[in-house]
Amino acid sequence: MASQNWSRRGLLGAAAALGTTAALGGAPAVAGTPTLARRRPVLTHGVQTGDAVGGAANVWTRADRAGRLLVDVSDRPDLRHARTVAGPLLGPDTDFTGRVRLRGLREGRKTYYRVRVVGERGVASEPITGSLTVPGGHDGIRFVWTGDIAGQGWGINPDLGGMRIFEAMRRVRPDFYLCSGDTVYADGPLVESVPLADGRVWRNLVTPEKSKVAETLAEYRGQFAYNLLDANVRRFFAEVPQLNQWDDHEVTNNWYPGELLDDARYTEKRVDVLAARSRQAFYEWTPITPGPVYRKVSYGPLLDIFVLDMRTFKDVNDGNVYADPRRGLLGEAQRRWLTEGLRRSTATWKVIANDLPLGLVVPDGATAQEGVAQGDNGAPLGRELEFASILRDAHRHRVSGIVLLTADVHYTAAHHYDPARAAIGDFTPFWEFVSGPANAGAFGPNALDGTFGPTAAFVHAPPEANTSPLDGFQHFGEVSIDGRSRELTVKLRDLDGSVLWATTLTPPWRF
Numbered sequence: 286m287a288s289q290n291w292s293r294r295g296l297l298g299a300a301a302a303l304g305t306t307a308a309l310g311g312a313p314a315v316a317g318t319p320t321l322a323r324r325r326p327v328l329t330h331g332v333q334t335g336d337a338v339g340g341a342a343n344v345w346t347r348a349d350r351a352g353r354l355l356v357d358v359s360d361r362p363d364l365r366h367a368r369t370v371a372g373p374l375l376g377p378d379t380d381f382t383g384r385v386r387l388r389g390l391r392e393g394r395k396t397y398y399r400v401r402v403v404g405e406r407g408v409a410s411e412p413i414t415g416s417l418t419v420p421g422g423h424d425g426i427r428f429v430w431t432g433d434i435a436g437q438g439w440g441i442n443p444d445l446g447g448m449r450i451f452e453a454m455r456r457v458r459p460d461f462y463l464c465s466g467d468t469v470y471a472d473g474p475l476v477e478s479v480p481l482a483d484g485r486v487w488r489n490l491v492t493p494e495k496s497k498v499a500e501t502l503a504e505y506r507g508q509f510a511y512n513l514l515d516a517n518v519r520r521f522f523a524e525v526p527q528l529n530q531w532d533d534h535e536v537t538n539n540w541y542p543g544e545l546l547d548d549a550r551y552t553e554k555r556v557d558v559l560a561a562r563s564r565q566a567f568y569e570w571t572p573i574t575p576g577p578v579y580r581k582v583s584y585g586p587l588l589d590i591f592v593l594d595m596r597t598f599k600d601v602n603d604g605n606v607y608a609d610p611r612r613g614l615l616g617e618a619q620r621r622w623l624t625e626g627l628r629r630s631t632a633t634w635k636v637i638a639n640d641l642p643l644g645l646v647v648p649d650g651a652t653a654q655e656g657v658a659q660g661d662n663g664a665p666l667g668r669e670l671e672f673a674s675i676l677r678d679a680h681r682h683r684v685s686g687i688v689l690l691t692a693d694v695h696y697t698a699a700h701h702y703d704p705a706r707a708a709i710g711d712f713t714p715f716w717e718f719v720s721g722p723a724n725a726g727a728f729g730p731n732a733l734d735g736t737f738g739p740t741a742a743f744v745h746a747p748p749e750a751n752t753s754p755l756d757g758f759q760h761f762g763e764v765s766i767d768g769r770s771r772e773l774t775v776k777l778r779d780l781d782g783s784v785l786w787a788t789t790l791t792p793p794w795r796f
Contacts, residue, residue: 326352326402326410330510331519335384335572337419337461337526338582340392344372344400345384345572347510348410351376352402354383355409358390362397364414375402380506382569392421392585415523420460421585425768429454429525430720431761432465432640432692434512436534437726437751440475440489441515448724450759451517453782455524457763462525463590465692465721466532466640468571469508471499471563473534479753487753490514498537500553502562508535509570522572529571530592531578532640532693536563539649541599560597579619581626587766589632591623595641602649605659605667613671614641614657620671627675627684633771633792634686636764642691643672643717644700644739645731656693658734664708669736676712676737685713685793688773690762692721696729696746697760697777699786700739707738716790718775720762726751727758743777743786754780 326348333345344356354372357364372385390396396419401412420426431450441447454462475495479487492514494507512518533539536559537546544556553559568575578594598616611617627635641647647656654660657668665673679687698719704710717739729746733739747758759780766773771792776784 324404324406324408326350326404328402328410328413330513331523332400332413332415333522333572334415334417334526336574337417338584339421340390340419341386341388342390342417342419342526343384343386343572343574344398345382346400347382348375348402349381350404352404354385355401355403356385356387357399358387359397360391360394364397364399379569384572390419392419393424394418417524417526418460423586423768425766426584426588427459427763427765428461428463429457429459429761429763430463430465430690431723433467433695433722433725434469435724436467436470436473436722438473438475438479439487439725439754440495442488443490444488445754447515447517449517450723450761450780451521453780454761455521456782459525462527463638463690464527464529465638465690466530467534468529468531469512470534471505471508472537474498481753485755487755498550500551500559502565505563505566506570509566527572528582528590528592529573530638530640531567532596535567536560539602539655541602579622583632586632587771588634588636589630590636590638591626592638593640594619595639602653602655604652605654607667610670610674613668615671620675624675624678627679628682634688634766634773637687637689639689639691641693642719643689644702644734644737645694646734647694647731658736660734662708662735665736673709680712687715689715689717691717691719694719694729694731695722695725695727696758698730698741699743699777699788701742703738705738706740708736718762720760720777722759723761724754724759726753745785
């Protein structure tokens with residue numbers, strides 16, 4: 286535990302500082318001597334918030350040394366009369382990261398917070414401030430989503446102003462941000478400069494951990510730390526709470542449990558070992574609550590989000606032409622959880638956050654498949670079987686208002702699924718919206734599999750594979766739900782936030 290690394294005098298000093306801070310609503314006064322300055326903790330990677338729901342939210346930070354996390358919280362921007370919430374001791378066991386759960390927040394109203402860490406002898410870091418809004422009740426909801434961050438060799442480019450798409454998302458003023466996986470590219474080393482075919486040069490900010498594929502815990506931690514070096518990302522995360530999924534690149538490309546790598550870049554070939562290290566870093570460096578990746582997040586009567594984990598329980602990547610319904614992407618427990626959760630949901634809209642798209646063919650080599658679809662347009666086989674059963678059950682129990690949100694394929698699109706066009710007819714029509722990447726190589730479009738009857742209402746993809754962010758084709762999506770009409774509007778936006786395409790869905794029943 287972090288507390289074991291503290292002296293008794295240091296603990297008493299921090300406790301005294303905590304009492305003073307709670308009374309004054311601010312950081313304790315510290316003399317500006319060189320000795321104290323050396324002892325002052327530094328918040329190295331900004332602040333983040335996550336899981337903002339039900340009048341509560343997590344606040345996260347990282348310090349450069351051991352200390353007690355303190356958060357002042359108020360409904361006033363000047364933080365007068367703030368209450369102080371004490372968090373954990375930050376220590377080396379968690380790479381000096383930590384989070385505290387704020388409770389009693391007012392839904393639909395902005396909350397302001399100030400974060401600092403108190404080290405030995407009561408010496409406090411310089412504070413960092415932020416804000417957030419917890420949506421809920423009958424108020425309208427607005428959120429954004431994207432995925433695929435800093436991949437294919439395209440990292441933080443100072444010439445481009447860094448990862449500008451995060452500033453575009455911030456300007457939309459969303460209530461929260463859904464990251465649909467590939468939060469980092471642990472298998473994508475960066476180099477300082479990348480020459481482009483037209484003579485331009487892409488420049489990267491590079492760290493030691495981003496100079497090779499991640500294998501050790503420290504290297505996986507460095508993947509998540511890297512994104513937070515970008516000022517746009519830090520500003521966005523200080524204001525917008527997160528929901529995070531993971532996909533493959535948090536570990537390595539197209540991985541599945543039990544895989545043994547045939548990749549000369551890795552000395553550790555066991556994917557299960559790598560995945561365990563990545564998972565630890567994932568929960569240390571993101572502000573979401575540790576636990577199962579898959580979970581339901583409820584935002585009152587308007588919205589339930591079913592966040593899927595399509596990686597942890599994945600079967601082997603093969604041709605996906607088997608007829609065994611026990612295999613798939615979700616595993617039996619998660620499949621049952623989703624089926625029953627959709628039945629029980631009373632929210633107008635049930636958003637399924639699927640980090641792998643349903644109807645797009647995503648190959649893994651010449652014969653295997655990475656995703657759900659297996660490309661024959663016929664009756665469900667392989668991983669399609671479990672989604673056929675989920676959709677069938679929802680249809681038979683008259684579950685309405687299902688919308689799928691995904692990323693993964695590095696372009697943006699809108700797909701409508703209809704049994705009139707499908708190889709099966711036992712499901713209710715629905716939409717799936719795709720958005721990404723966020724400062725990564727752009728690809729696509731992928732072929733649509735006809736099993737569930739999709740048609741592409743909109744596609745925005747680059748002219749060639751791995752187009753750099755210098756040429757655009759970076760995307761995020763926005764979802765807004767009107768509190769009165771309960772209409773759900775989707776806008777697919779580009780790197781600068783311009784709307785490329787939009788549609789409004791009518792609530793599935795009258796109120």
